[in-house]
Amino acid sequence: MTGVAIAAGRPIVLLPPAMPLMTPPRQSVLHRLSGHSMGTNWQLVLVAPPSLVVPDVATRVQGVLDELERQMSHWREDSELTRFNRLPPGGWLALSPDFDAVMRLAHEIAQSSAGAFDPALGDAVERWGFGPAGRYDSPGFKPDERPSVAGAWRRLQHDGSGQWQQPGDCRLDLSAIAKGHAVDAVVAALRAEGHHHLLFELGGELRGEGLKPDGQPWWVALERPPAAGTLPPLRVALTGQAVATSGDYRQGYLDGDGRWLSHTLDPRTGRPVAHGLASVSVLDPCCARADALATALFVMGLEEGRRWAERHGVAAWFALRDGASWRESASPALADWMDEG
Known part of the structure; x- marks a missing residue:
């Protein structure tokens, strides 16, 4: 091919x-909101009546993103992901529903891609200077080029109810999927509140729903x-x-x-x-x-x-x-x- x-x-x-066949309600206008989360910026363009209380929407979006960062950030010492990475071999951790959903999708794509995508790449990420410790832009940093153990994702186990097992020496890094999930989560939250026409962007990942007021x-x-x-x-x-x-x-x-x-x-x-x-x-x-x-x-x-x-x-x-x-x-x-x- x-x-x-x-x-x-x-x-x-x-x-x-x-x-889509559904157009925005008449007299809708564009509202533009922005903020910061997950080490990057977010932007929302929302089609809604002029009377929309914009600060309330911004607070809602920021709340969704902050909660996901609390769960899946490998930069935070208090995140669920960090807690999982520190578990002893054989230890189990009950993940929040969003974290569990991301892990299931990540594991599925790792399997179908034969490991070209891997949610358990945290150790290699650190050794090459792209993690929280040993930053490549720190004075005197040199990458650690020793071969790393591939395929740690294959040893990850879960019980189907949100509990995941640390197989030992497995460090999660969800940088290549967590932002995308955050975009989906924000869109889902807004749609649940009746907003069906919007464009949301987080760190370069975008999702659009519905149309603009002019039908475009x-x-x-x-x-x-x-x-x-x-x-x-x-x-x-x-x-x-x-x-x-x-x-x-x-x-x-x-x-x-x-x-x-x-x-x-x-x-x-x-x-x-x-x-x-x-x-x-x-x-x-x-x-x-x-x-x-x-x-x-x-x-x-x-x-x-x-x-x-x-x-x-x-x-x-x-x-x-x-x-x-x-x-x-x-x-x-x-x-x-x-x-x-």
């Missing part, structure tokens, strides 16, 4: 195969590598869909030999990803799933990633460095989205 051909230089528009979908520009200025413009209509992107340019550092070490690690080797693929974006109704799959496909690389996306029906967009130039490829599942402008 060579992927869907992309016409060089021409603007690209991605439209979902089905658009939520148009967003797909994230591209900063150096890929020659790639054609790409706009995505997010309605009932989420998008997440994984790439080697988001965070990393040059080591003593001048090598660029990406923050995305290949769980199968325990080392930073090093191939020509620069980024992968995934479109999916579930932002947590899009988040995790973007990481898994990026770890796989272009050829393996495209084959996996084709087998599993994943709508994915790949950006590849090709010497001094760039080229892009779309998975077959994204073909129904494409409408050249």
Whole structure:
């Protein structure tokens, strides 16, 4: 499979195969809210009557995010995740429902991707300087390049009621799925309160629901590598869909030999990803799933990633460095989205 051909230089528009029929109530307006959580910023554009009490909505959103951070942050000493990582071998911990749901999805994607996505990569993340301790930007830091034990996720056990067992020497890191789940959780909370037309973004992961007051979908520009200025413009209509992107340019550092070490690690080797693929974006109704799959496909690389996306029906967009130039490829599942402008 060579992927869907992309016409060089021409603007690209991605439209979902089905658009919503329900339009916002008349006289609705756009309300814009923002805040900070999980080490990044969040933004919400909400379609609602002019009388909306904006501070109440902002408090609701912040409360959802703060609770998820309390559960799943590997930066907080008091989080449930940190408590799990410190359990003795064989110890059990009852996880909060959101944490349990994330772990179940993470385990499922780890299994289906043969470990290209791994929620138990915390030890390698620390040793390469991308965790709370031993930061790569600390004076004198040097990465620990010793081989790490791959596949710790296979030893994770749960009893089906929210209890998970620490198998020993297993350190969770949910950075590649927790933000996506947080986006889903905020959208679910807002929809439960009667808000069905909105766009929410957290640290680059986005999900759109419904339409804008003028009946237009939520148009967003797909994230591209900063150096890929020659790639054609790409706009995505997010309605009932989420998008997440994984790439080697988001965070990393040059080591003593001048090598660029990406923050995305290949769980199968325990080392930073090093191939020509620069980024992968995934479109999916579930932002947590899009988040995790973007990481898994990026770890796989272009050829393996495209084959996996084709087998599993994943709508994915790949950006590849090709010497001094760039080229892009779309998975077959994204073909129904494409409408050249």
